[in-house]
Amino acid sequence: MKAQYGQVVLVDGGGFFPELDDQQDAAWFLMDAMMILHTDAVGVSEKELRYGRAFLLAQQKRSKLPLTCANLWDKQTKKTLVAPYLLVKKGTATVGIFCVTSEKADLGVSRDSVTVEDPTAAATRTVAELRKKGATVVVLLSQLGKVESEDIVTAVDGIDAVIVGRNTPLLQKGRMIKTTVACYGGEQGQYIGRTLLTLDAKKKVATGDNETFILGPEVGENPSMLTLVKSFEDSFNDKQRKKEKERAAAAELNRANGGTGNSEQAVDHYLGGEICARCHKAEQEQWATTLHAQAWKTLVDAKKDANQDCIPCHVVGYKKPGGFQTGDDAAKLANVQCENCHGMGTQHEALPTQARRITEATCRGCHTAANSPNFNFATYLPHILHKPQGALKPLPPNPAKQKMLQGGH
Ligand code: HEC
Ligand code: HEC
Ligand code: HEC
Ligand code: HEC
Structure with missing residues (x-):
């Protein structure tokens, strides 16, 4: 797409952290992978807070991934947890990108350090601020699910495109909701959506269209990505092997001490x-x-x-x-x-x-x-x-x- 079109902005809707406690490594791996792809903006939901606020912020600091969310507030600093919005210049366009996440989500271990603001209030404020700062295109990364995402772009004027996230079904063709182009990208990162916006003489969005593509084997390999995947897998396998060995050693020790030999205790x-x-x-x-x-x-x-x-x-x-x-x-x-x-x-x-x-x-x-x-x-x-x-x-x-x-x- 970058080869085909002049002004491409690459975004991720957020909600990409792994589901399981013992897959924490996949979190930093995905952040590094998105850096390799030169992702311009990445949304944040409660999923990215599942290992705690400190973990997310430390990983952002390390990877420098451009995270954004307008309605997650840090109780300690009284500021938004990550950038409330991002402005990305591409050729003649200035693209303002922000994310809102659901008030109903369970913040888990982060509930004492983070609060969620009403998404509509946050979106209204952010769109106004982005237009004031010169955004000619405004993109919402929505972590509200299908129905609420459609409601918010209907209620709040000035959003040119929305990436609809949180358990949303895949729709190959996106649709127009009033003047907003909606993209429904499906799950598991197997798809990439393309939202095409044409700009008029005043650089304002004139028309829009969206289509989603499956990422099949015809997508070429990226050498930096291969290296990252390999180093991730090696360290993951090493850990698994070590765990196996320790389990065996612990079982052995347990047997030697007259136990049953199936001690599952982690050995420090x-x-x-x-x-x-x-x-x-x-x-x-x-x-x-x-x-x-x-x-x-x-x-x-x-x-x-x-x-x-x-x-x-x-x-x-x-x-x-x-x-x-x-x-x-x-x-x-x-x-x-x-x-x-x-x-x-x-x-x-x-x-x-x-x-x-x-x-x-x-x-x-x-x-x-x-x-x-x-x-x-x-x-x-x-x-x-x-x-x-x-x-x-x-x-x-x-x-x-x-x-x-x-x-x-
Ligand atoms: C996956 C990321 C990660 C790794 C790997 C990691 N840490 Fe941490 N560590 C954190 C986070 C997050 C905190 C809390 C916030 C902070 O202080 O940065 C922390 C806090 C600490 C602290 C201060 C709190 C305390 O318990 O005293 C020390 C010391 C520390 N880490 C040492 C280490 C050492 C030693 C290692 C290697 C054996 C290590 N860390 C590996 C993420 C990590
Ligand atoms: C010679 C002892 C020593 C070694 C070696 C050492 N640290 Fe520390 N570290 C300390 C002390 C002392 C503190 C301050 C905490 C305190 O006041 O007790 C500290 C604090 C920290 C903290 C808390 C945040 C901060 O910066 O104050 C982190 C994280 C940390 N160390 C990580 C590491 C890592 C990673 C390494 C290895 C690369 C390392 N330390 C090696 C003694 C050590
Ligand atoms: C009980 C712990 C311990 C043992 C055992 C030990 N060292 Fe050390 N070594 C230290 C410490 C601590 C220092 C730093 C002392 C200081 O600078 O105050 C040190 C410093 C040194 C230095 C000086 C480094 C420099 O250039 O200033 C040398 C050389 C050295 N050790 C060699 C050895 C050798 C050889 C042995 C075995 C015969 C040995 N050490 C055993 C703890 C130990
Ligand atoms: C595992 C052993 C070990 C521990 C624990 C340890 N040190 Fe050391 N330290 C050494 C050794 C060995 C050296 C000498 C290194 C060399 O020059 O080869 C050293 C050197 C030093 C030096 C440099 C001395 C010089 O001559 O310039 C300082 C300072 C120091 N240690 C401070 C500390 C402090 C403070 C702590 C506790 C917070 C600490 N170390 C804990 C082993 C240790």
Whole structure:
């Protein structure tokens, strides 16, 4: 379509987060996929809030996906949760895009942090604001279902096109509702709708038409998308394999302890910091500048990287579940990483509401009197905090360094 038409705006109606709790990875994957397609605007409904407000906002920050919704309000900031509307310039057209979602939807875990405003009030206000800001075309991403979507474009003037979402049946040909072209795209992302709008001399919409196409095998492959799909599937398969192994190990342990051998209990374990970086990029980048990120190189340079007396404090989770077992694990688990201070990744709450405080005891496990005689929590801490600390005085040299270099077997 981009090759065929000059001024193409690509939108997604929203409601794309997965249905199941254990498919959370599909959420960030779809957001990355829509970025690869250069999607101009994406609607938000309560489905995108199913893993919590913080998860959605963190993923938006990371992926930079242009999310919009005019009637979801953040109770904390008293602003809309995401952009109330987006203005996209394409050639001679300025397209204003906004989304409204249903007041009746169950906000689940986000109900204490987000409220839903009356969609008609939000649409009336937003259309006026978009026209004032110079929008020549106005598109509504509606998460109201078929009947209410048709009602709202009848009640609110000035909406040129509506993408009808939330359990709506697929209609191959869209229809006109007063002066609005409606698109009924069906479910499961197997279809793409095309709304053609022709503009008059004043760049206002003159005529419109909609048709929906199934995405069959004749749609060519996109190399970046293939790479993304592969990396998603690899990590997904890895996780499944690991889960299988753990289930088997837990069952084995359970049998050894006289149980029935079918323990389904999840075993907590280390994951490695690469996973954390996916959602905590800023912390990861700061961590990479600290000496903790060099701790393995220190052992390699000293030719002590196979020495069991040295490894424990210079890697993640030595000889513990999921942790560093042998040199083969160095790529993933070498150095003092996130989990050395924050604990096993599998204990990460789905929706942490407040940071667990890290105390001196966390450091003292490694910064012992023998290996780190200068250690002082107050002076050492600023050197590892993730938030900028301004200019810091370098710490004095570690008097135990020579002893460590000579130590071990
Ligand atoms: C899928 C995304 C995701 C991944 C992966 C992830 N986190 Fe988080 N984490 C969050 C969100 C969302 C929050 C809460 C909001 C915030 O602080 O950004 C959070 C909060 C935290 C907090 C502060 C709250 C607390 O419990 O102390 C820490 C520390 C943290 N994460 C560490 C980690 C570590 C370590 C890893 C890797 C083992 C990790 N995270 C992996 C999403 C993620
Ligand atoms: C798993 C072990 C481990 C834990 C836990 C740990 N550290 Fe470290 N830390 C090290 C090692 C090993 C080094 C030396 C890295 C190198 O240079 O090879 C180090 C180095 C440092 C340095 C750099 C010292 C210098 O000479 O510049 C600071 C600062 C530091 N740690 C602070 C902390 C603080 C604060 C905590 C607790 C919040 C902490 N560390 C927890 C193992 C650990
Ligand atoms: C109990 C935990 C622990 C063990 C075991 C340990 N280290 Fe360390 N190592 C540390 C900590 C903590 C530091 C940072 C101390 C500081 O700067 O205050 C460190 C720092 C170092 C440094 C200095 C890095 C630099 O350039 O400043 C070297 C070299 C080193 N360790 C090598 C070794 C060797 C070799 C062994 C085995 C003989 C070993 N370590 C065993 C915790 C440990
Ligand atoms: C040496 C210990 C240490 C390491 C290693 C470490 N952190 Fe932290 N982290 C802290 C401390 C201390 C805080 C501040 C919380 C507090 O005051 O207790 C913190 C806070 C956080 C928070 C809460 C939000 C913030 O920025 O304050 C997140 C998220 C987080 N860390 C993620 C990570 C990730 C991801 C990594 C690995 C790339 C990592 N941390 C490595 C000590 C550590």
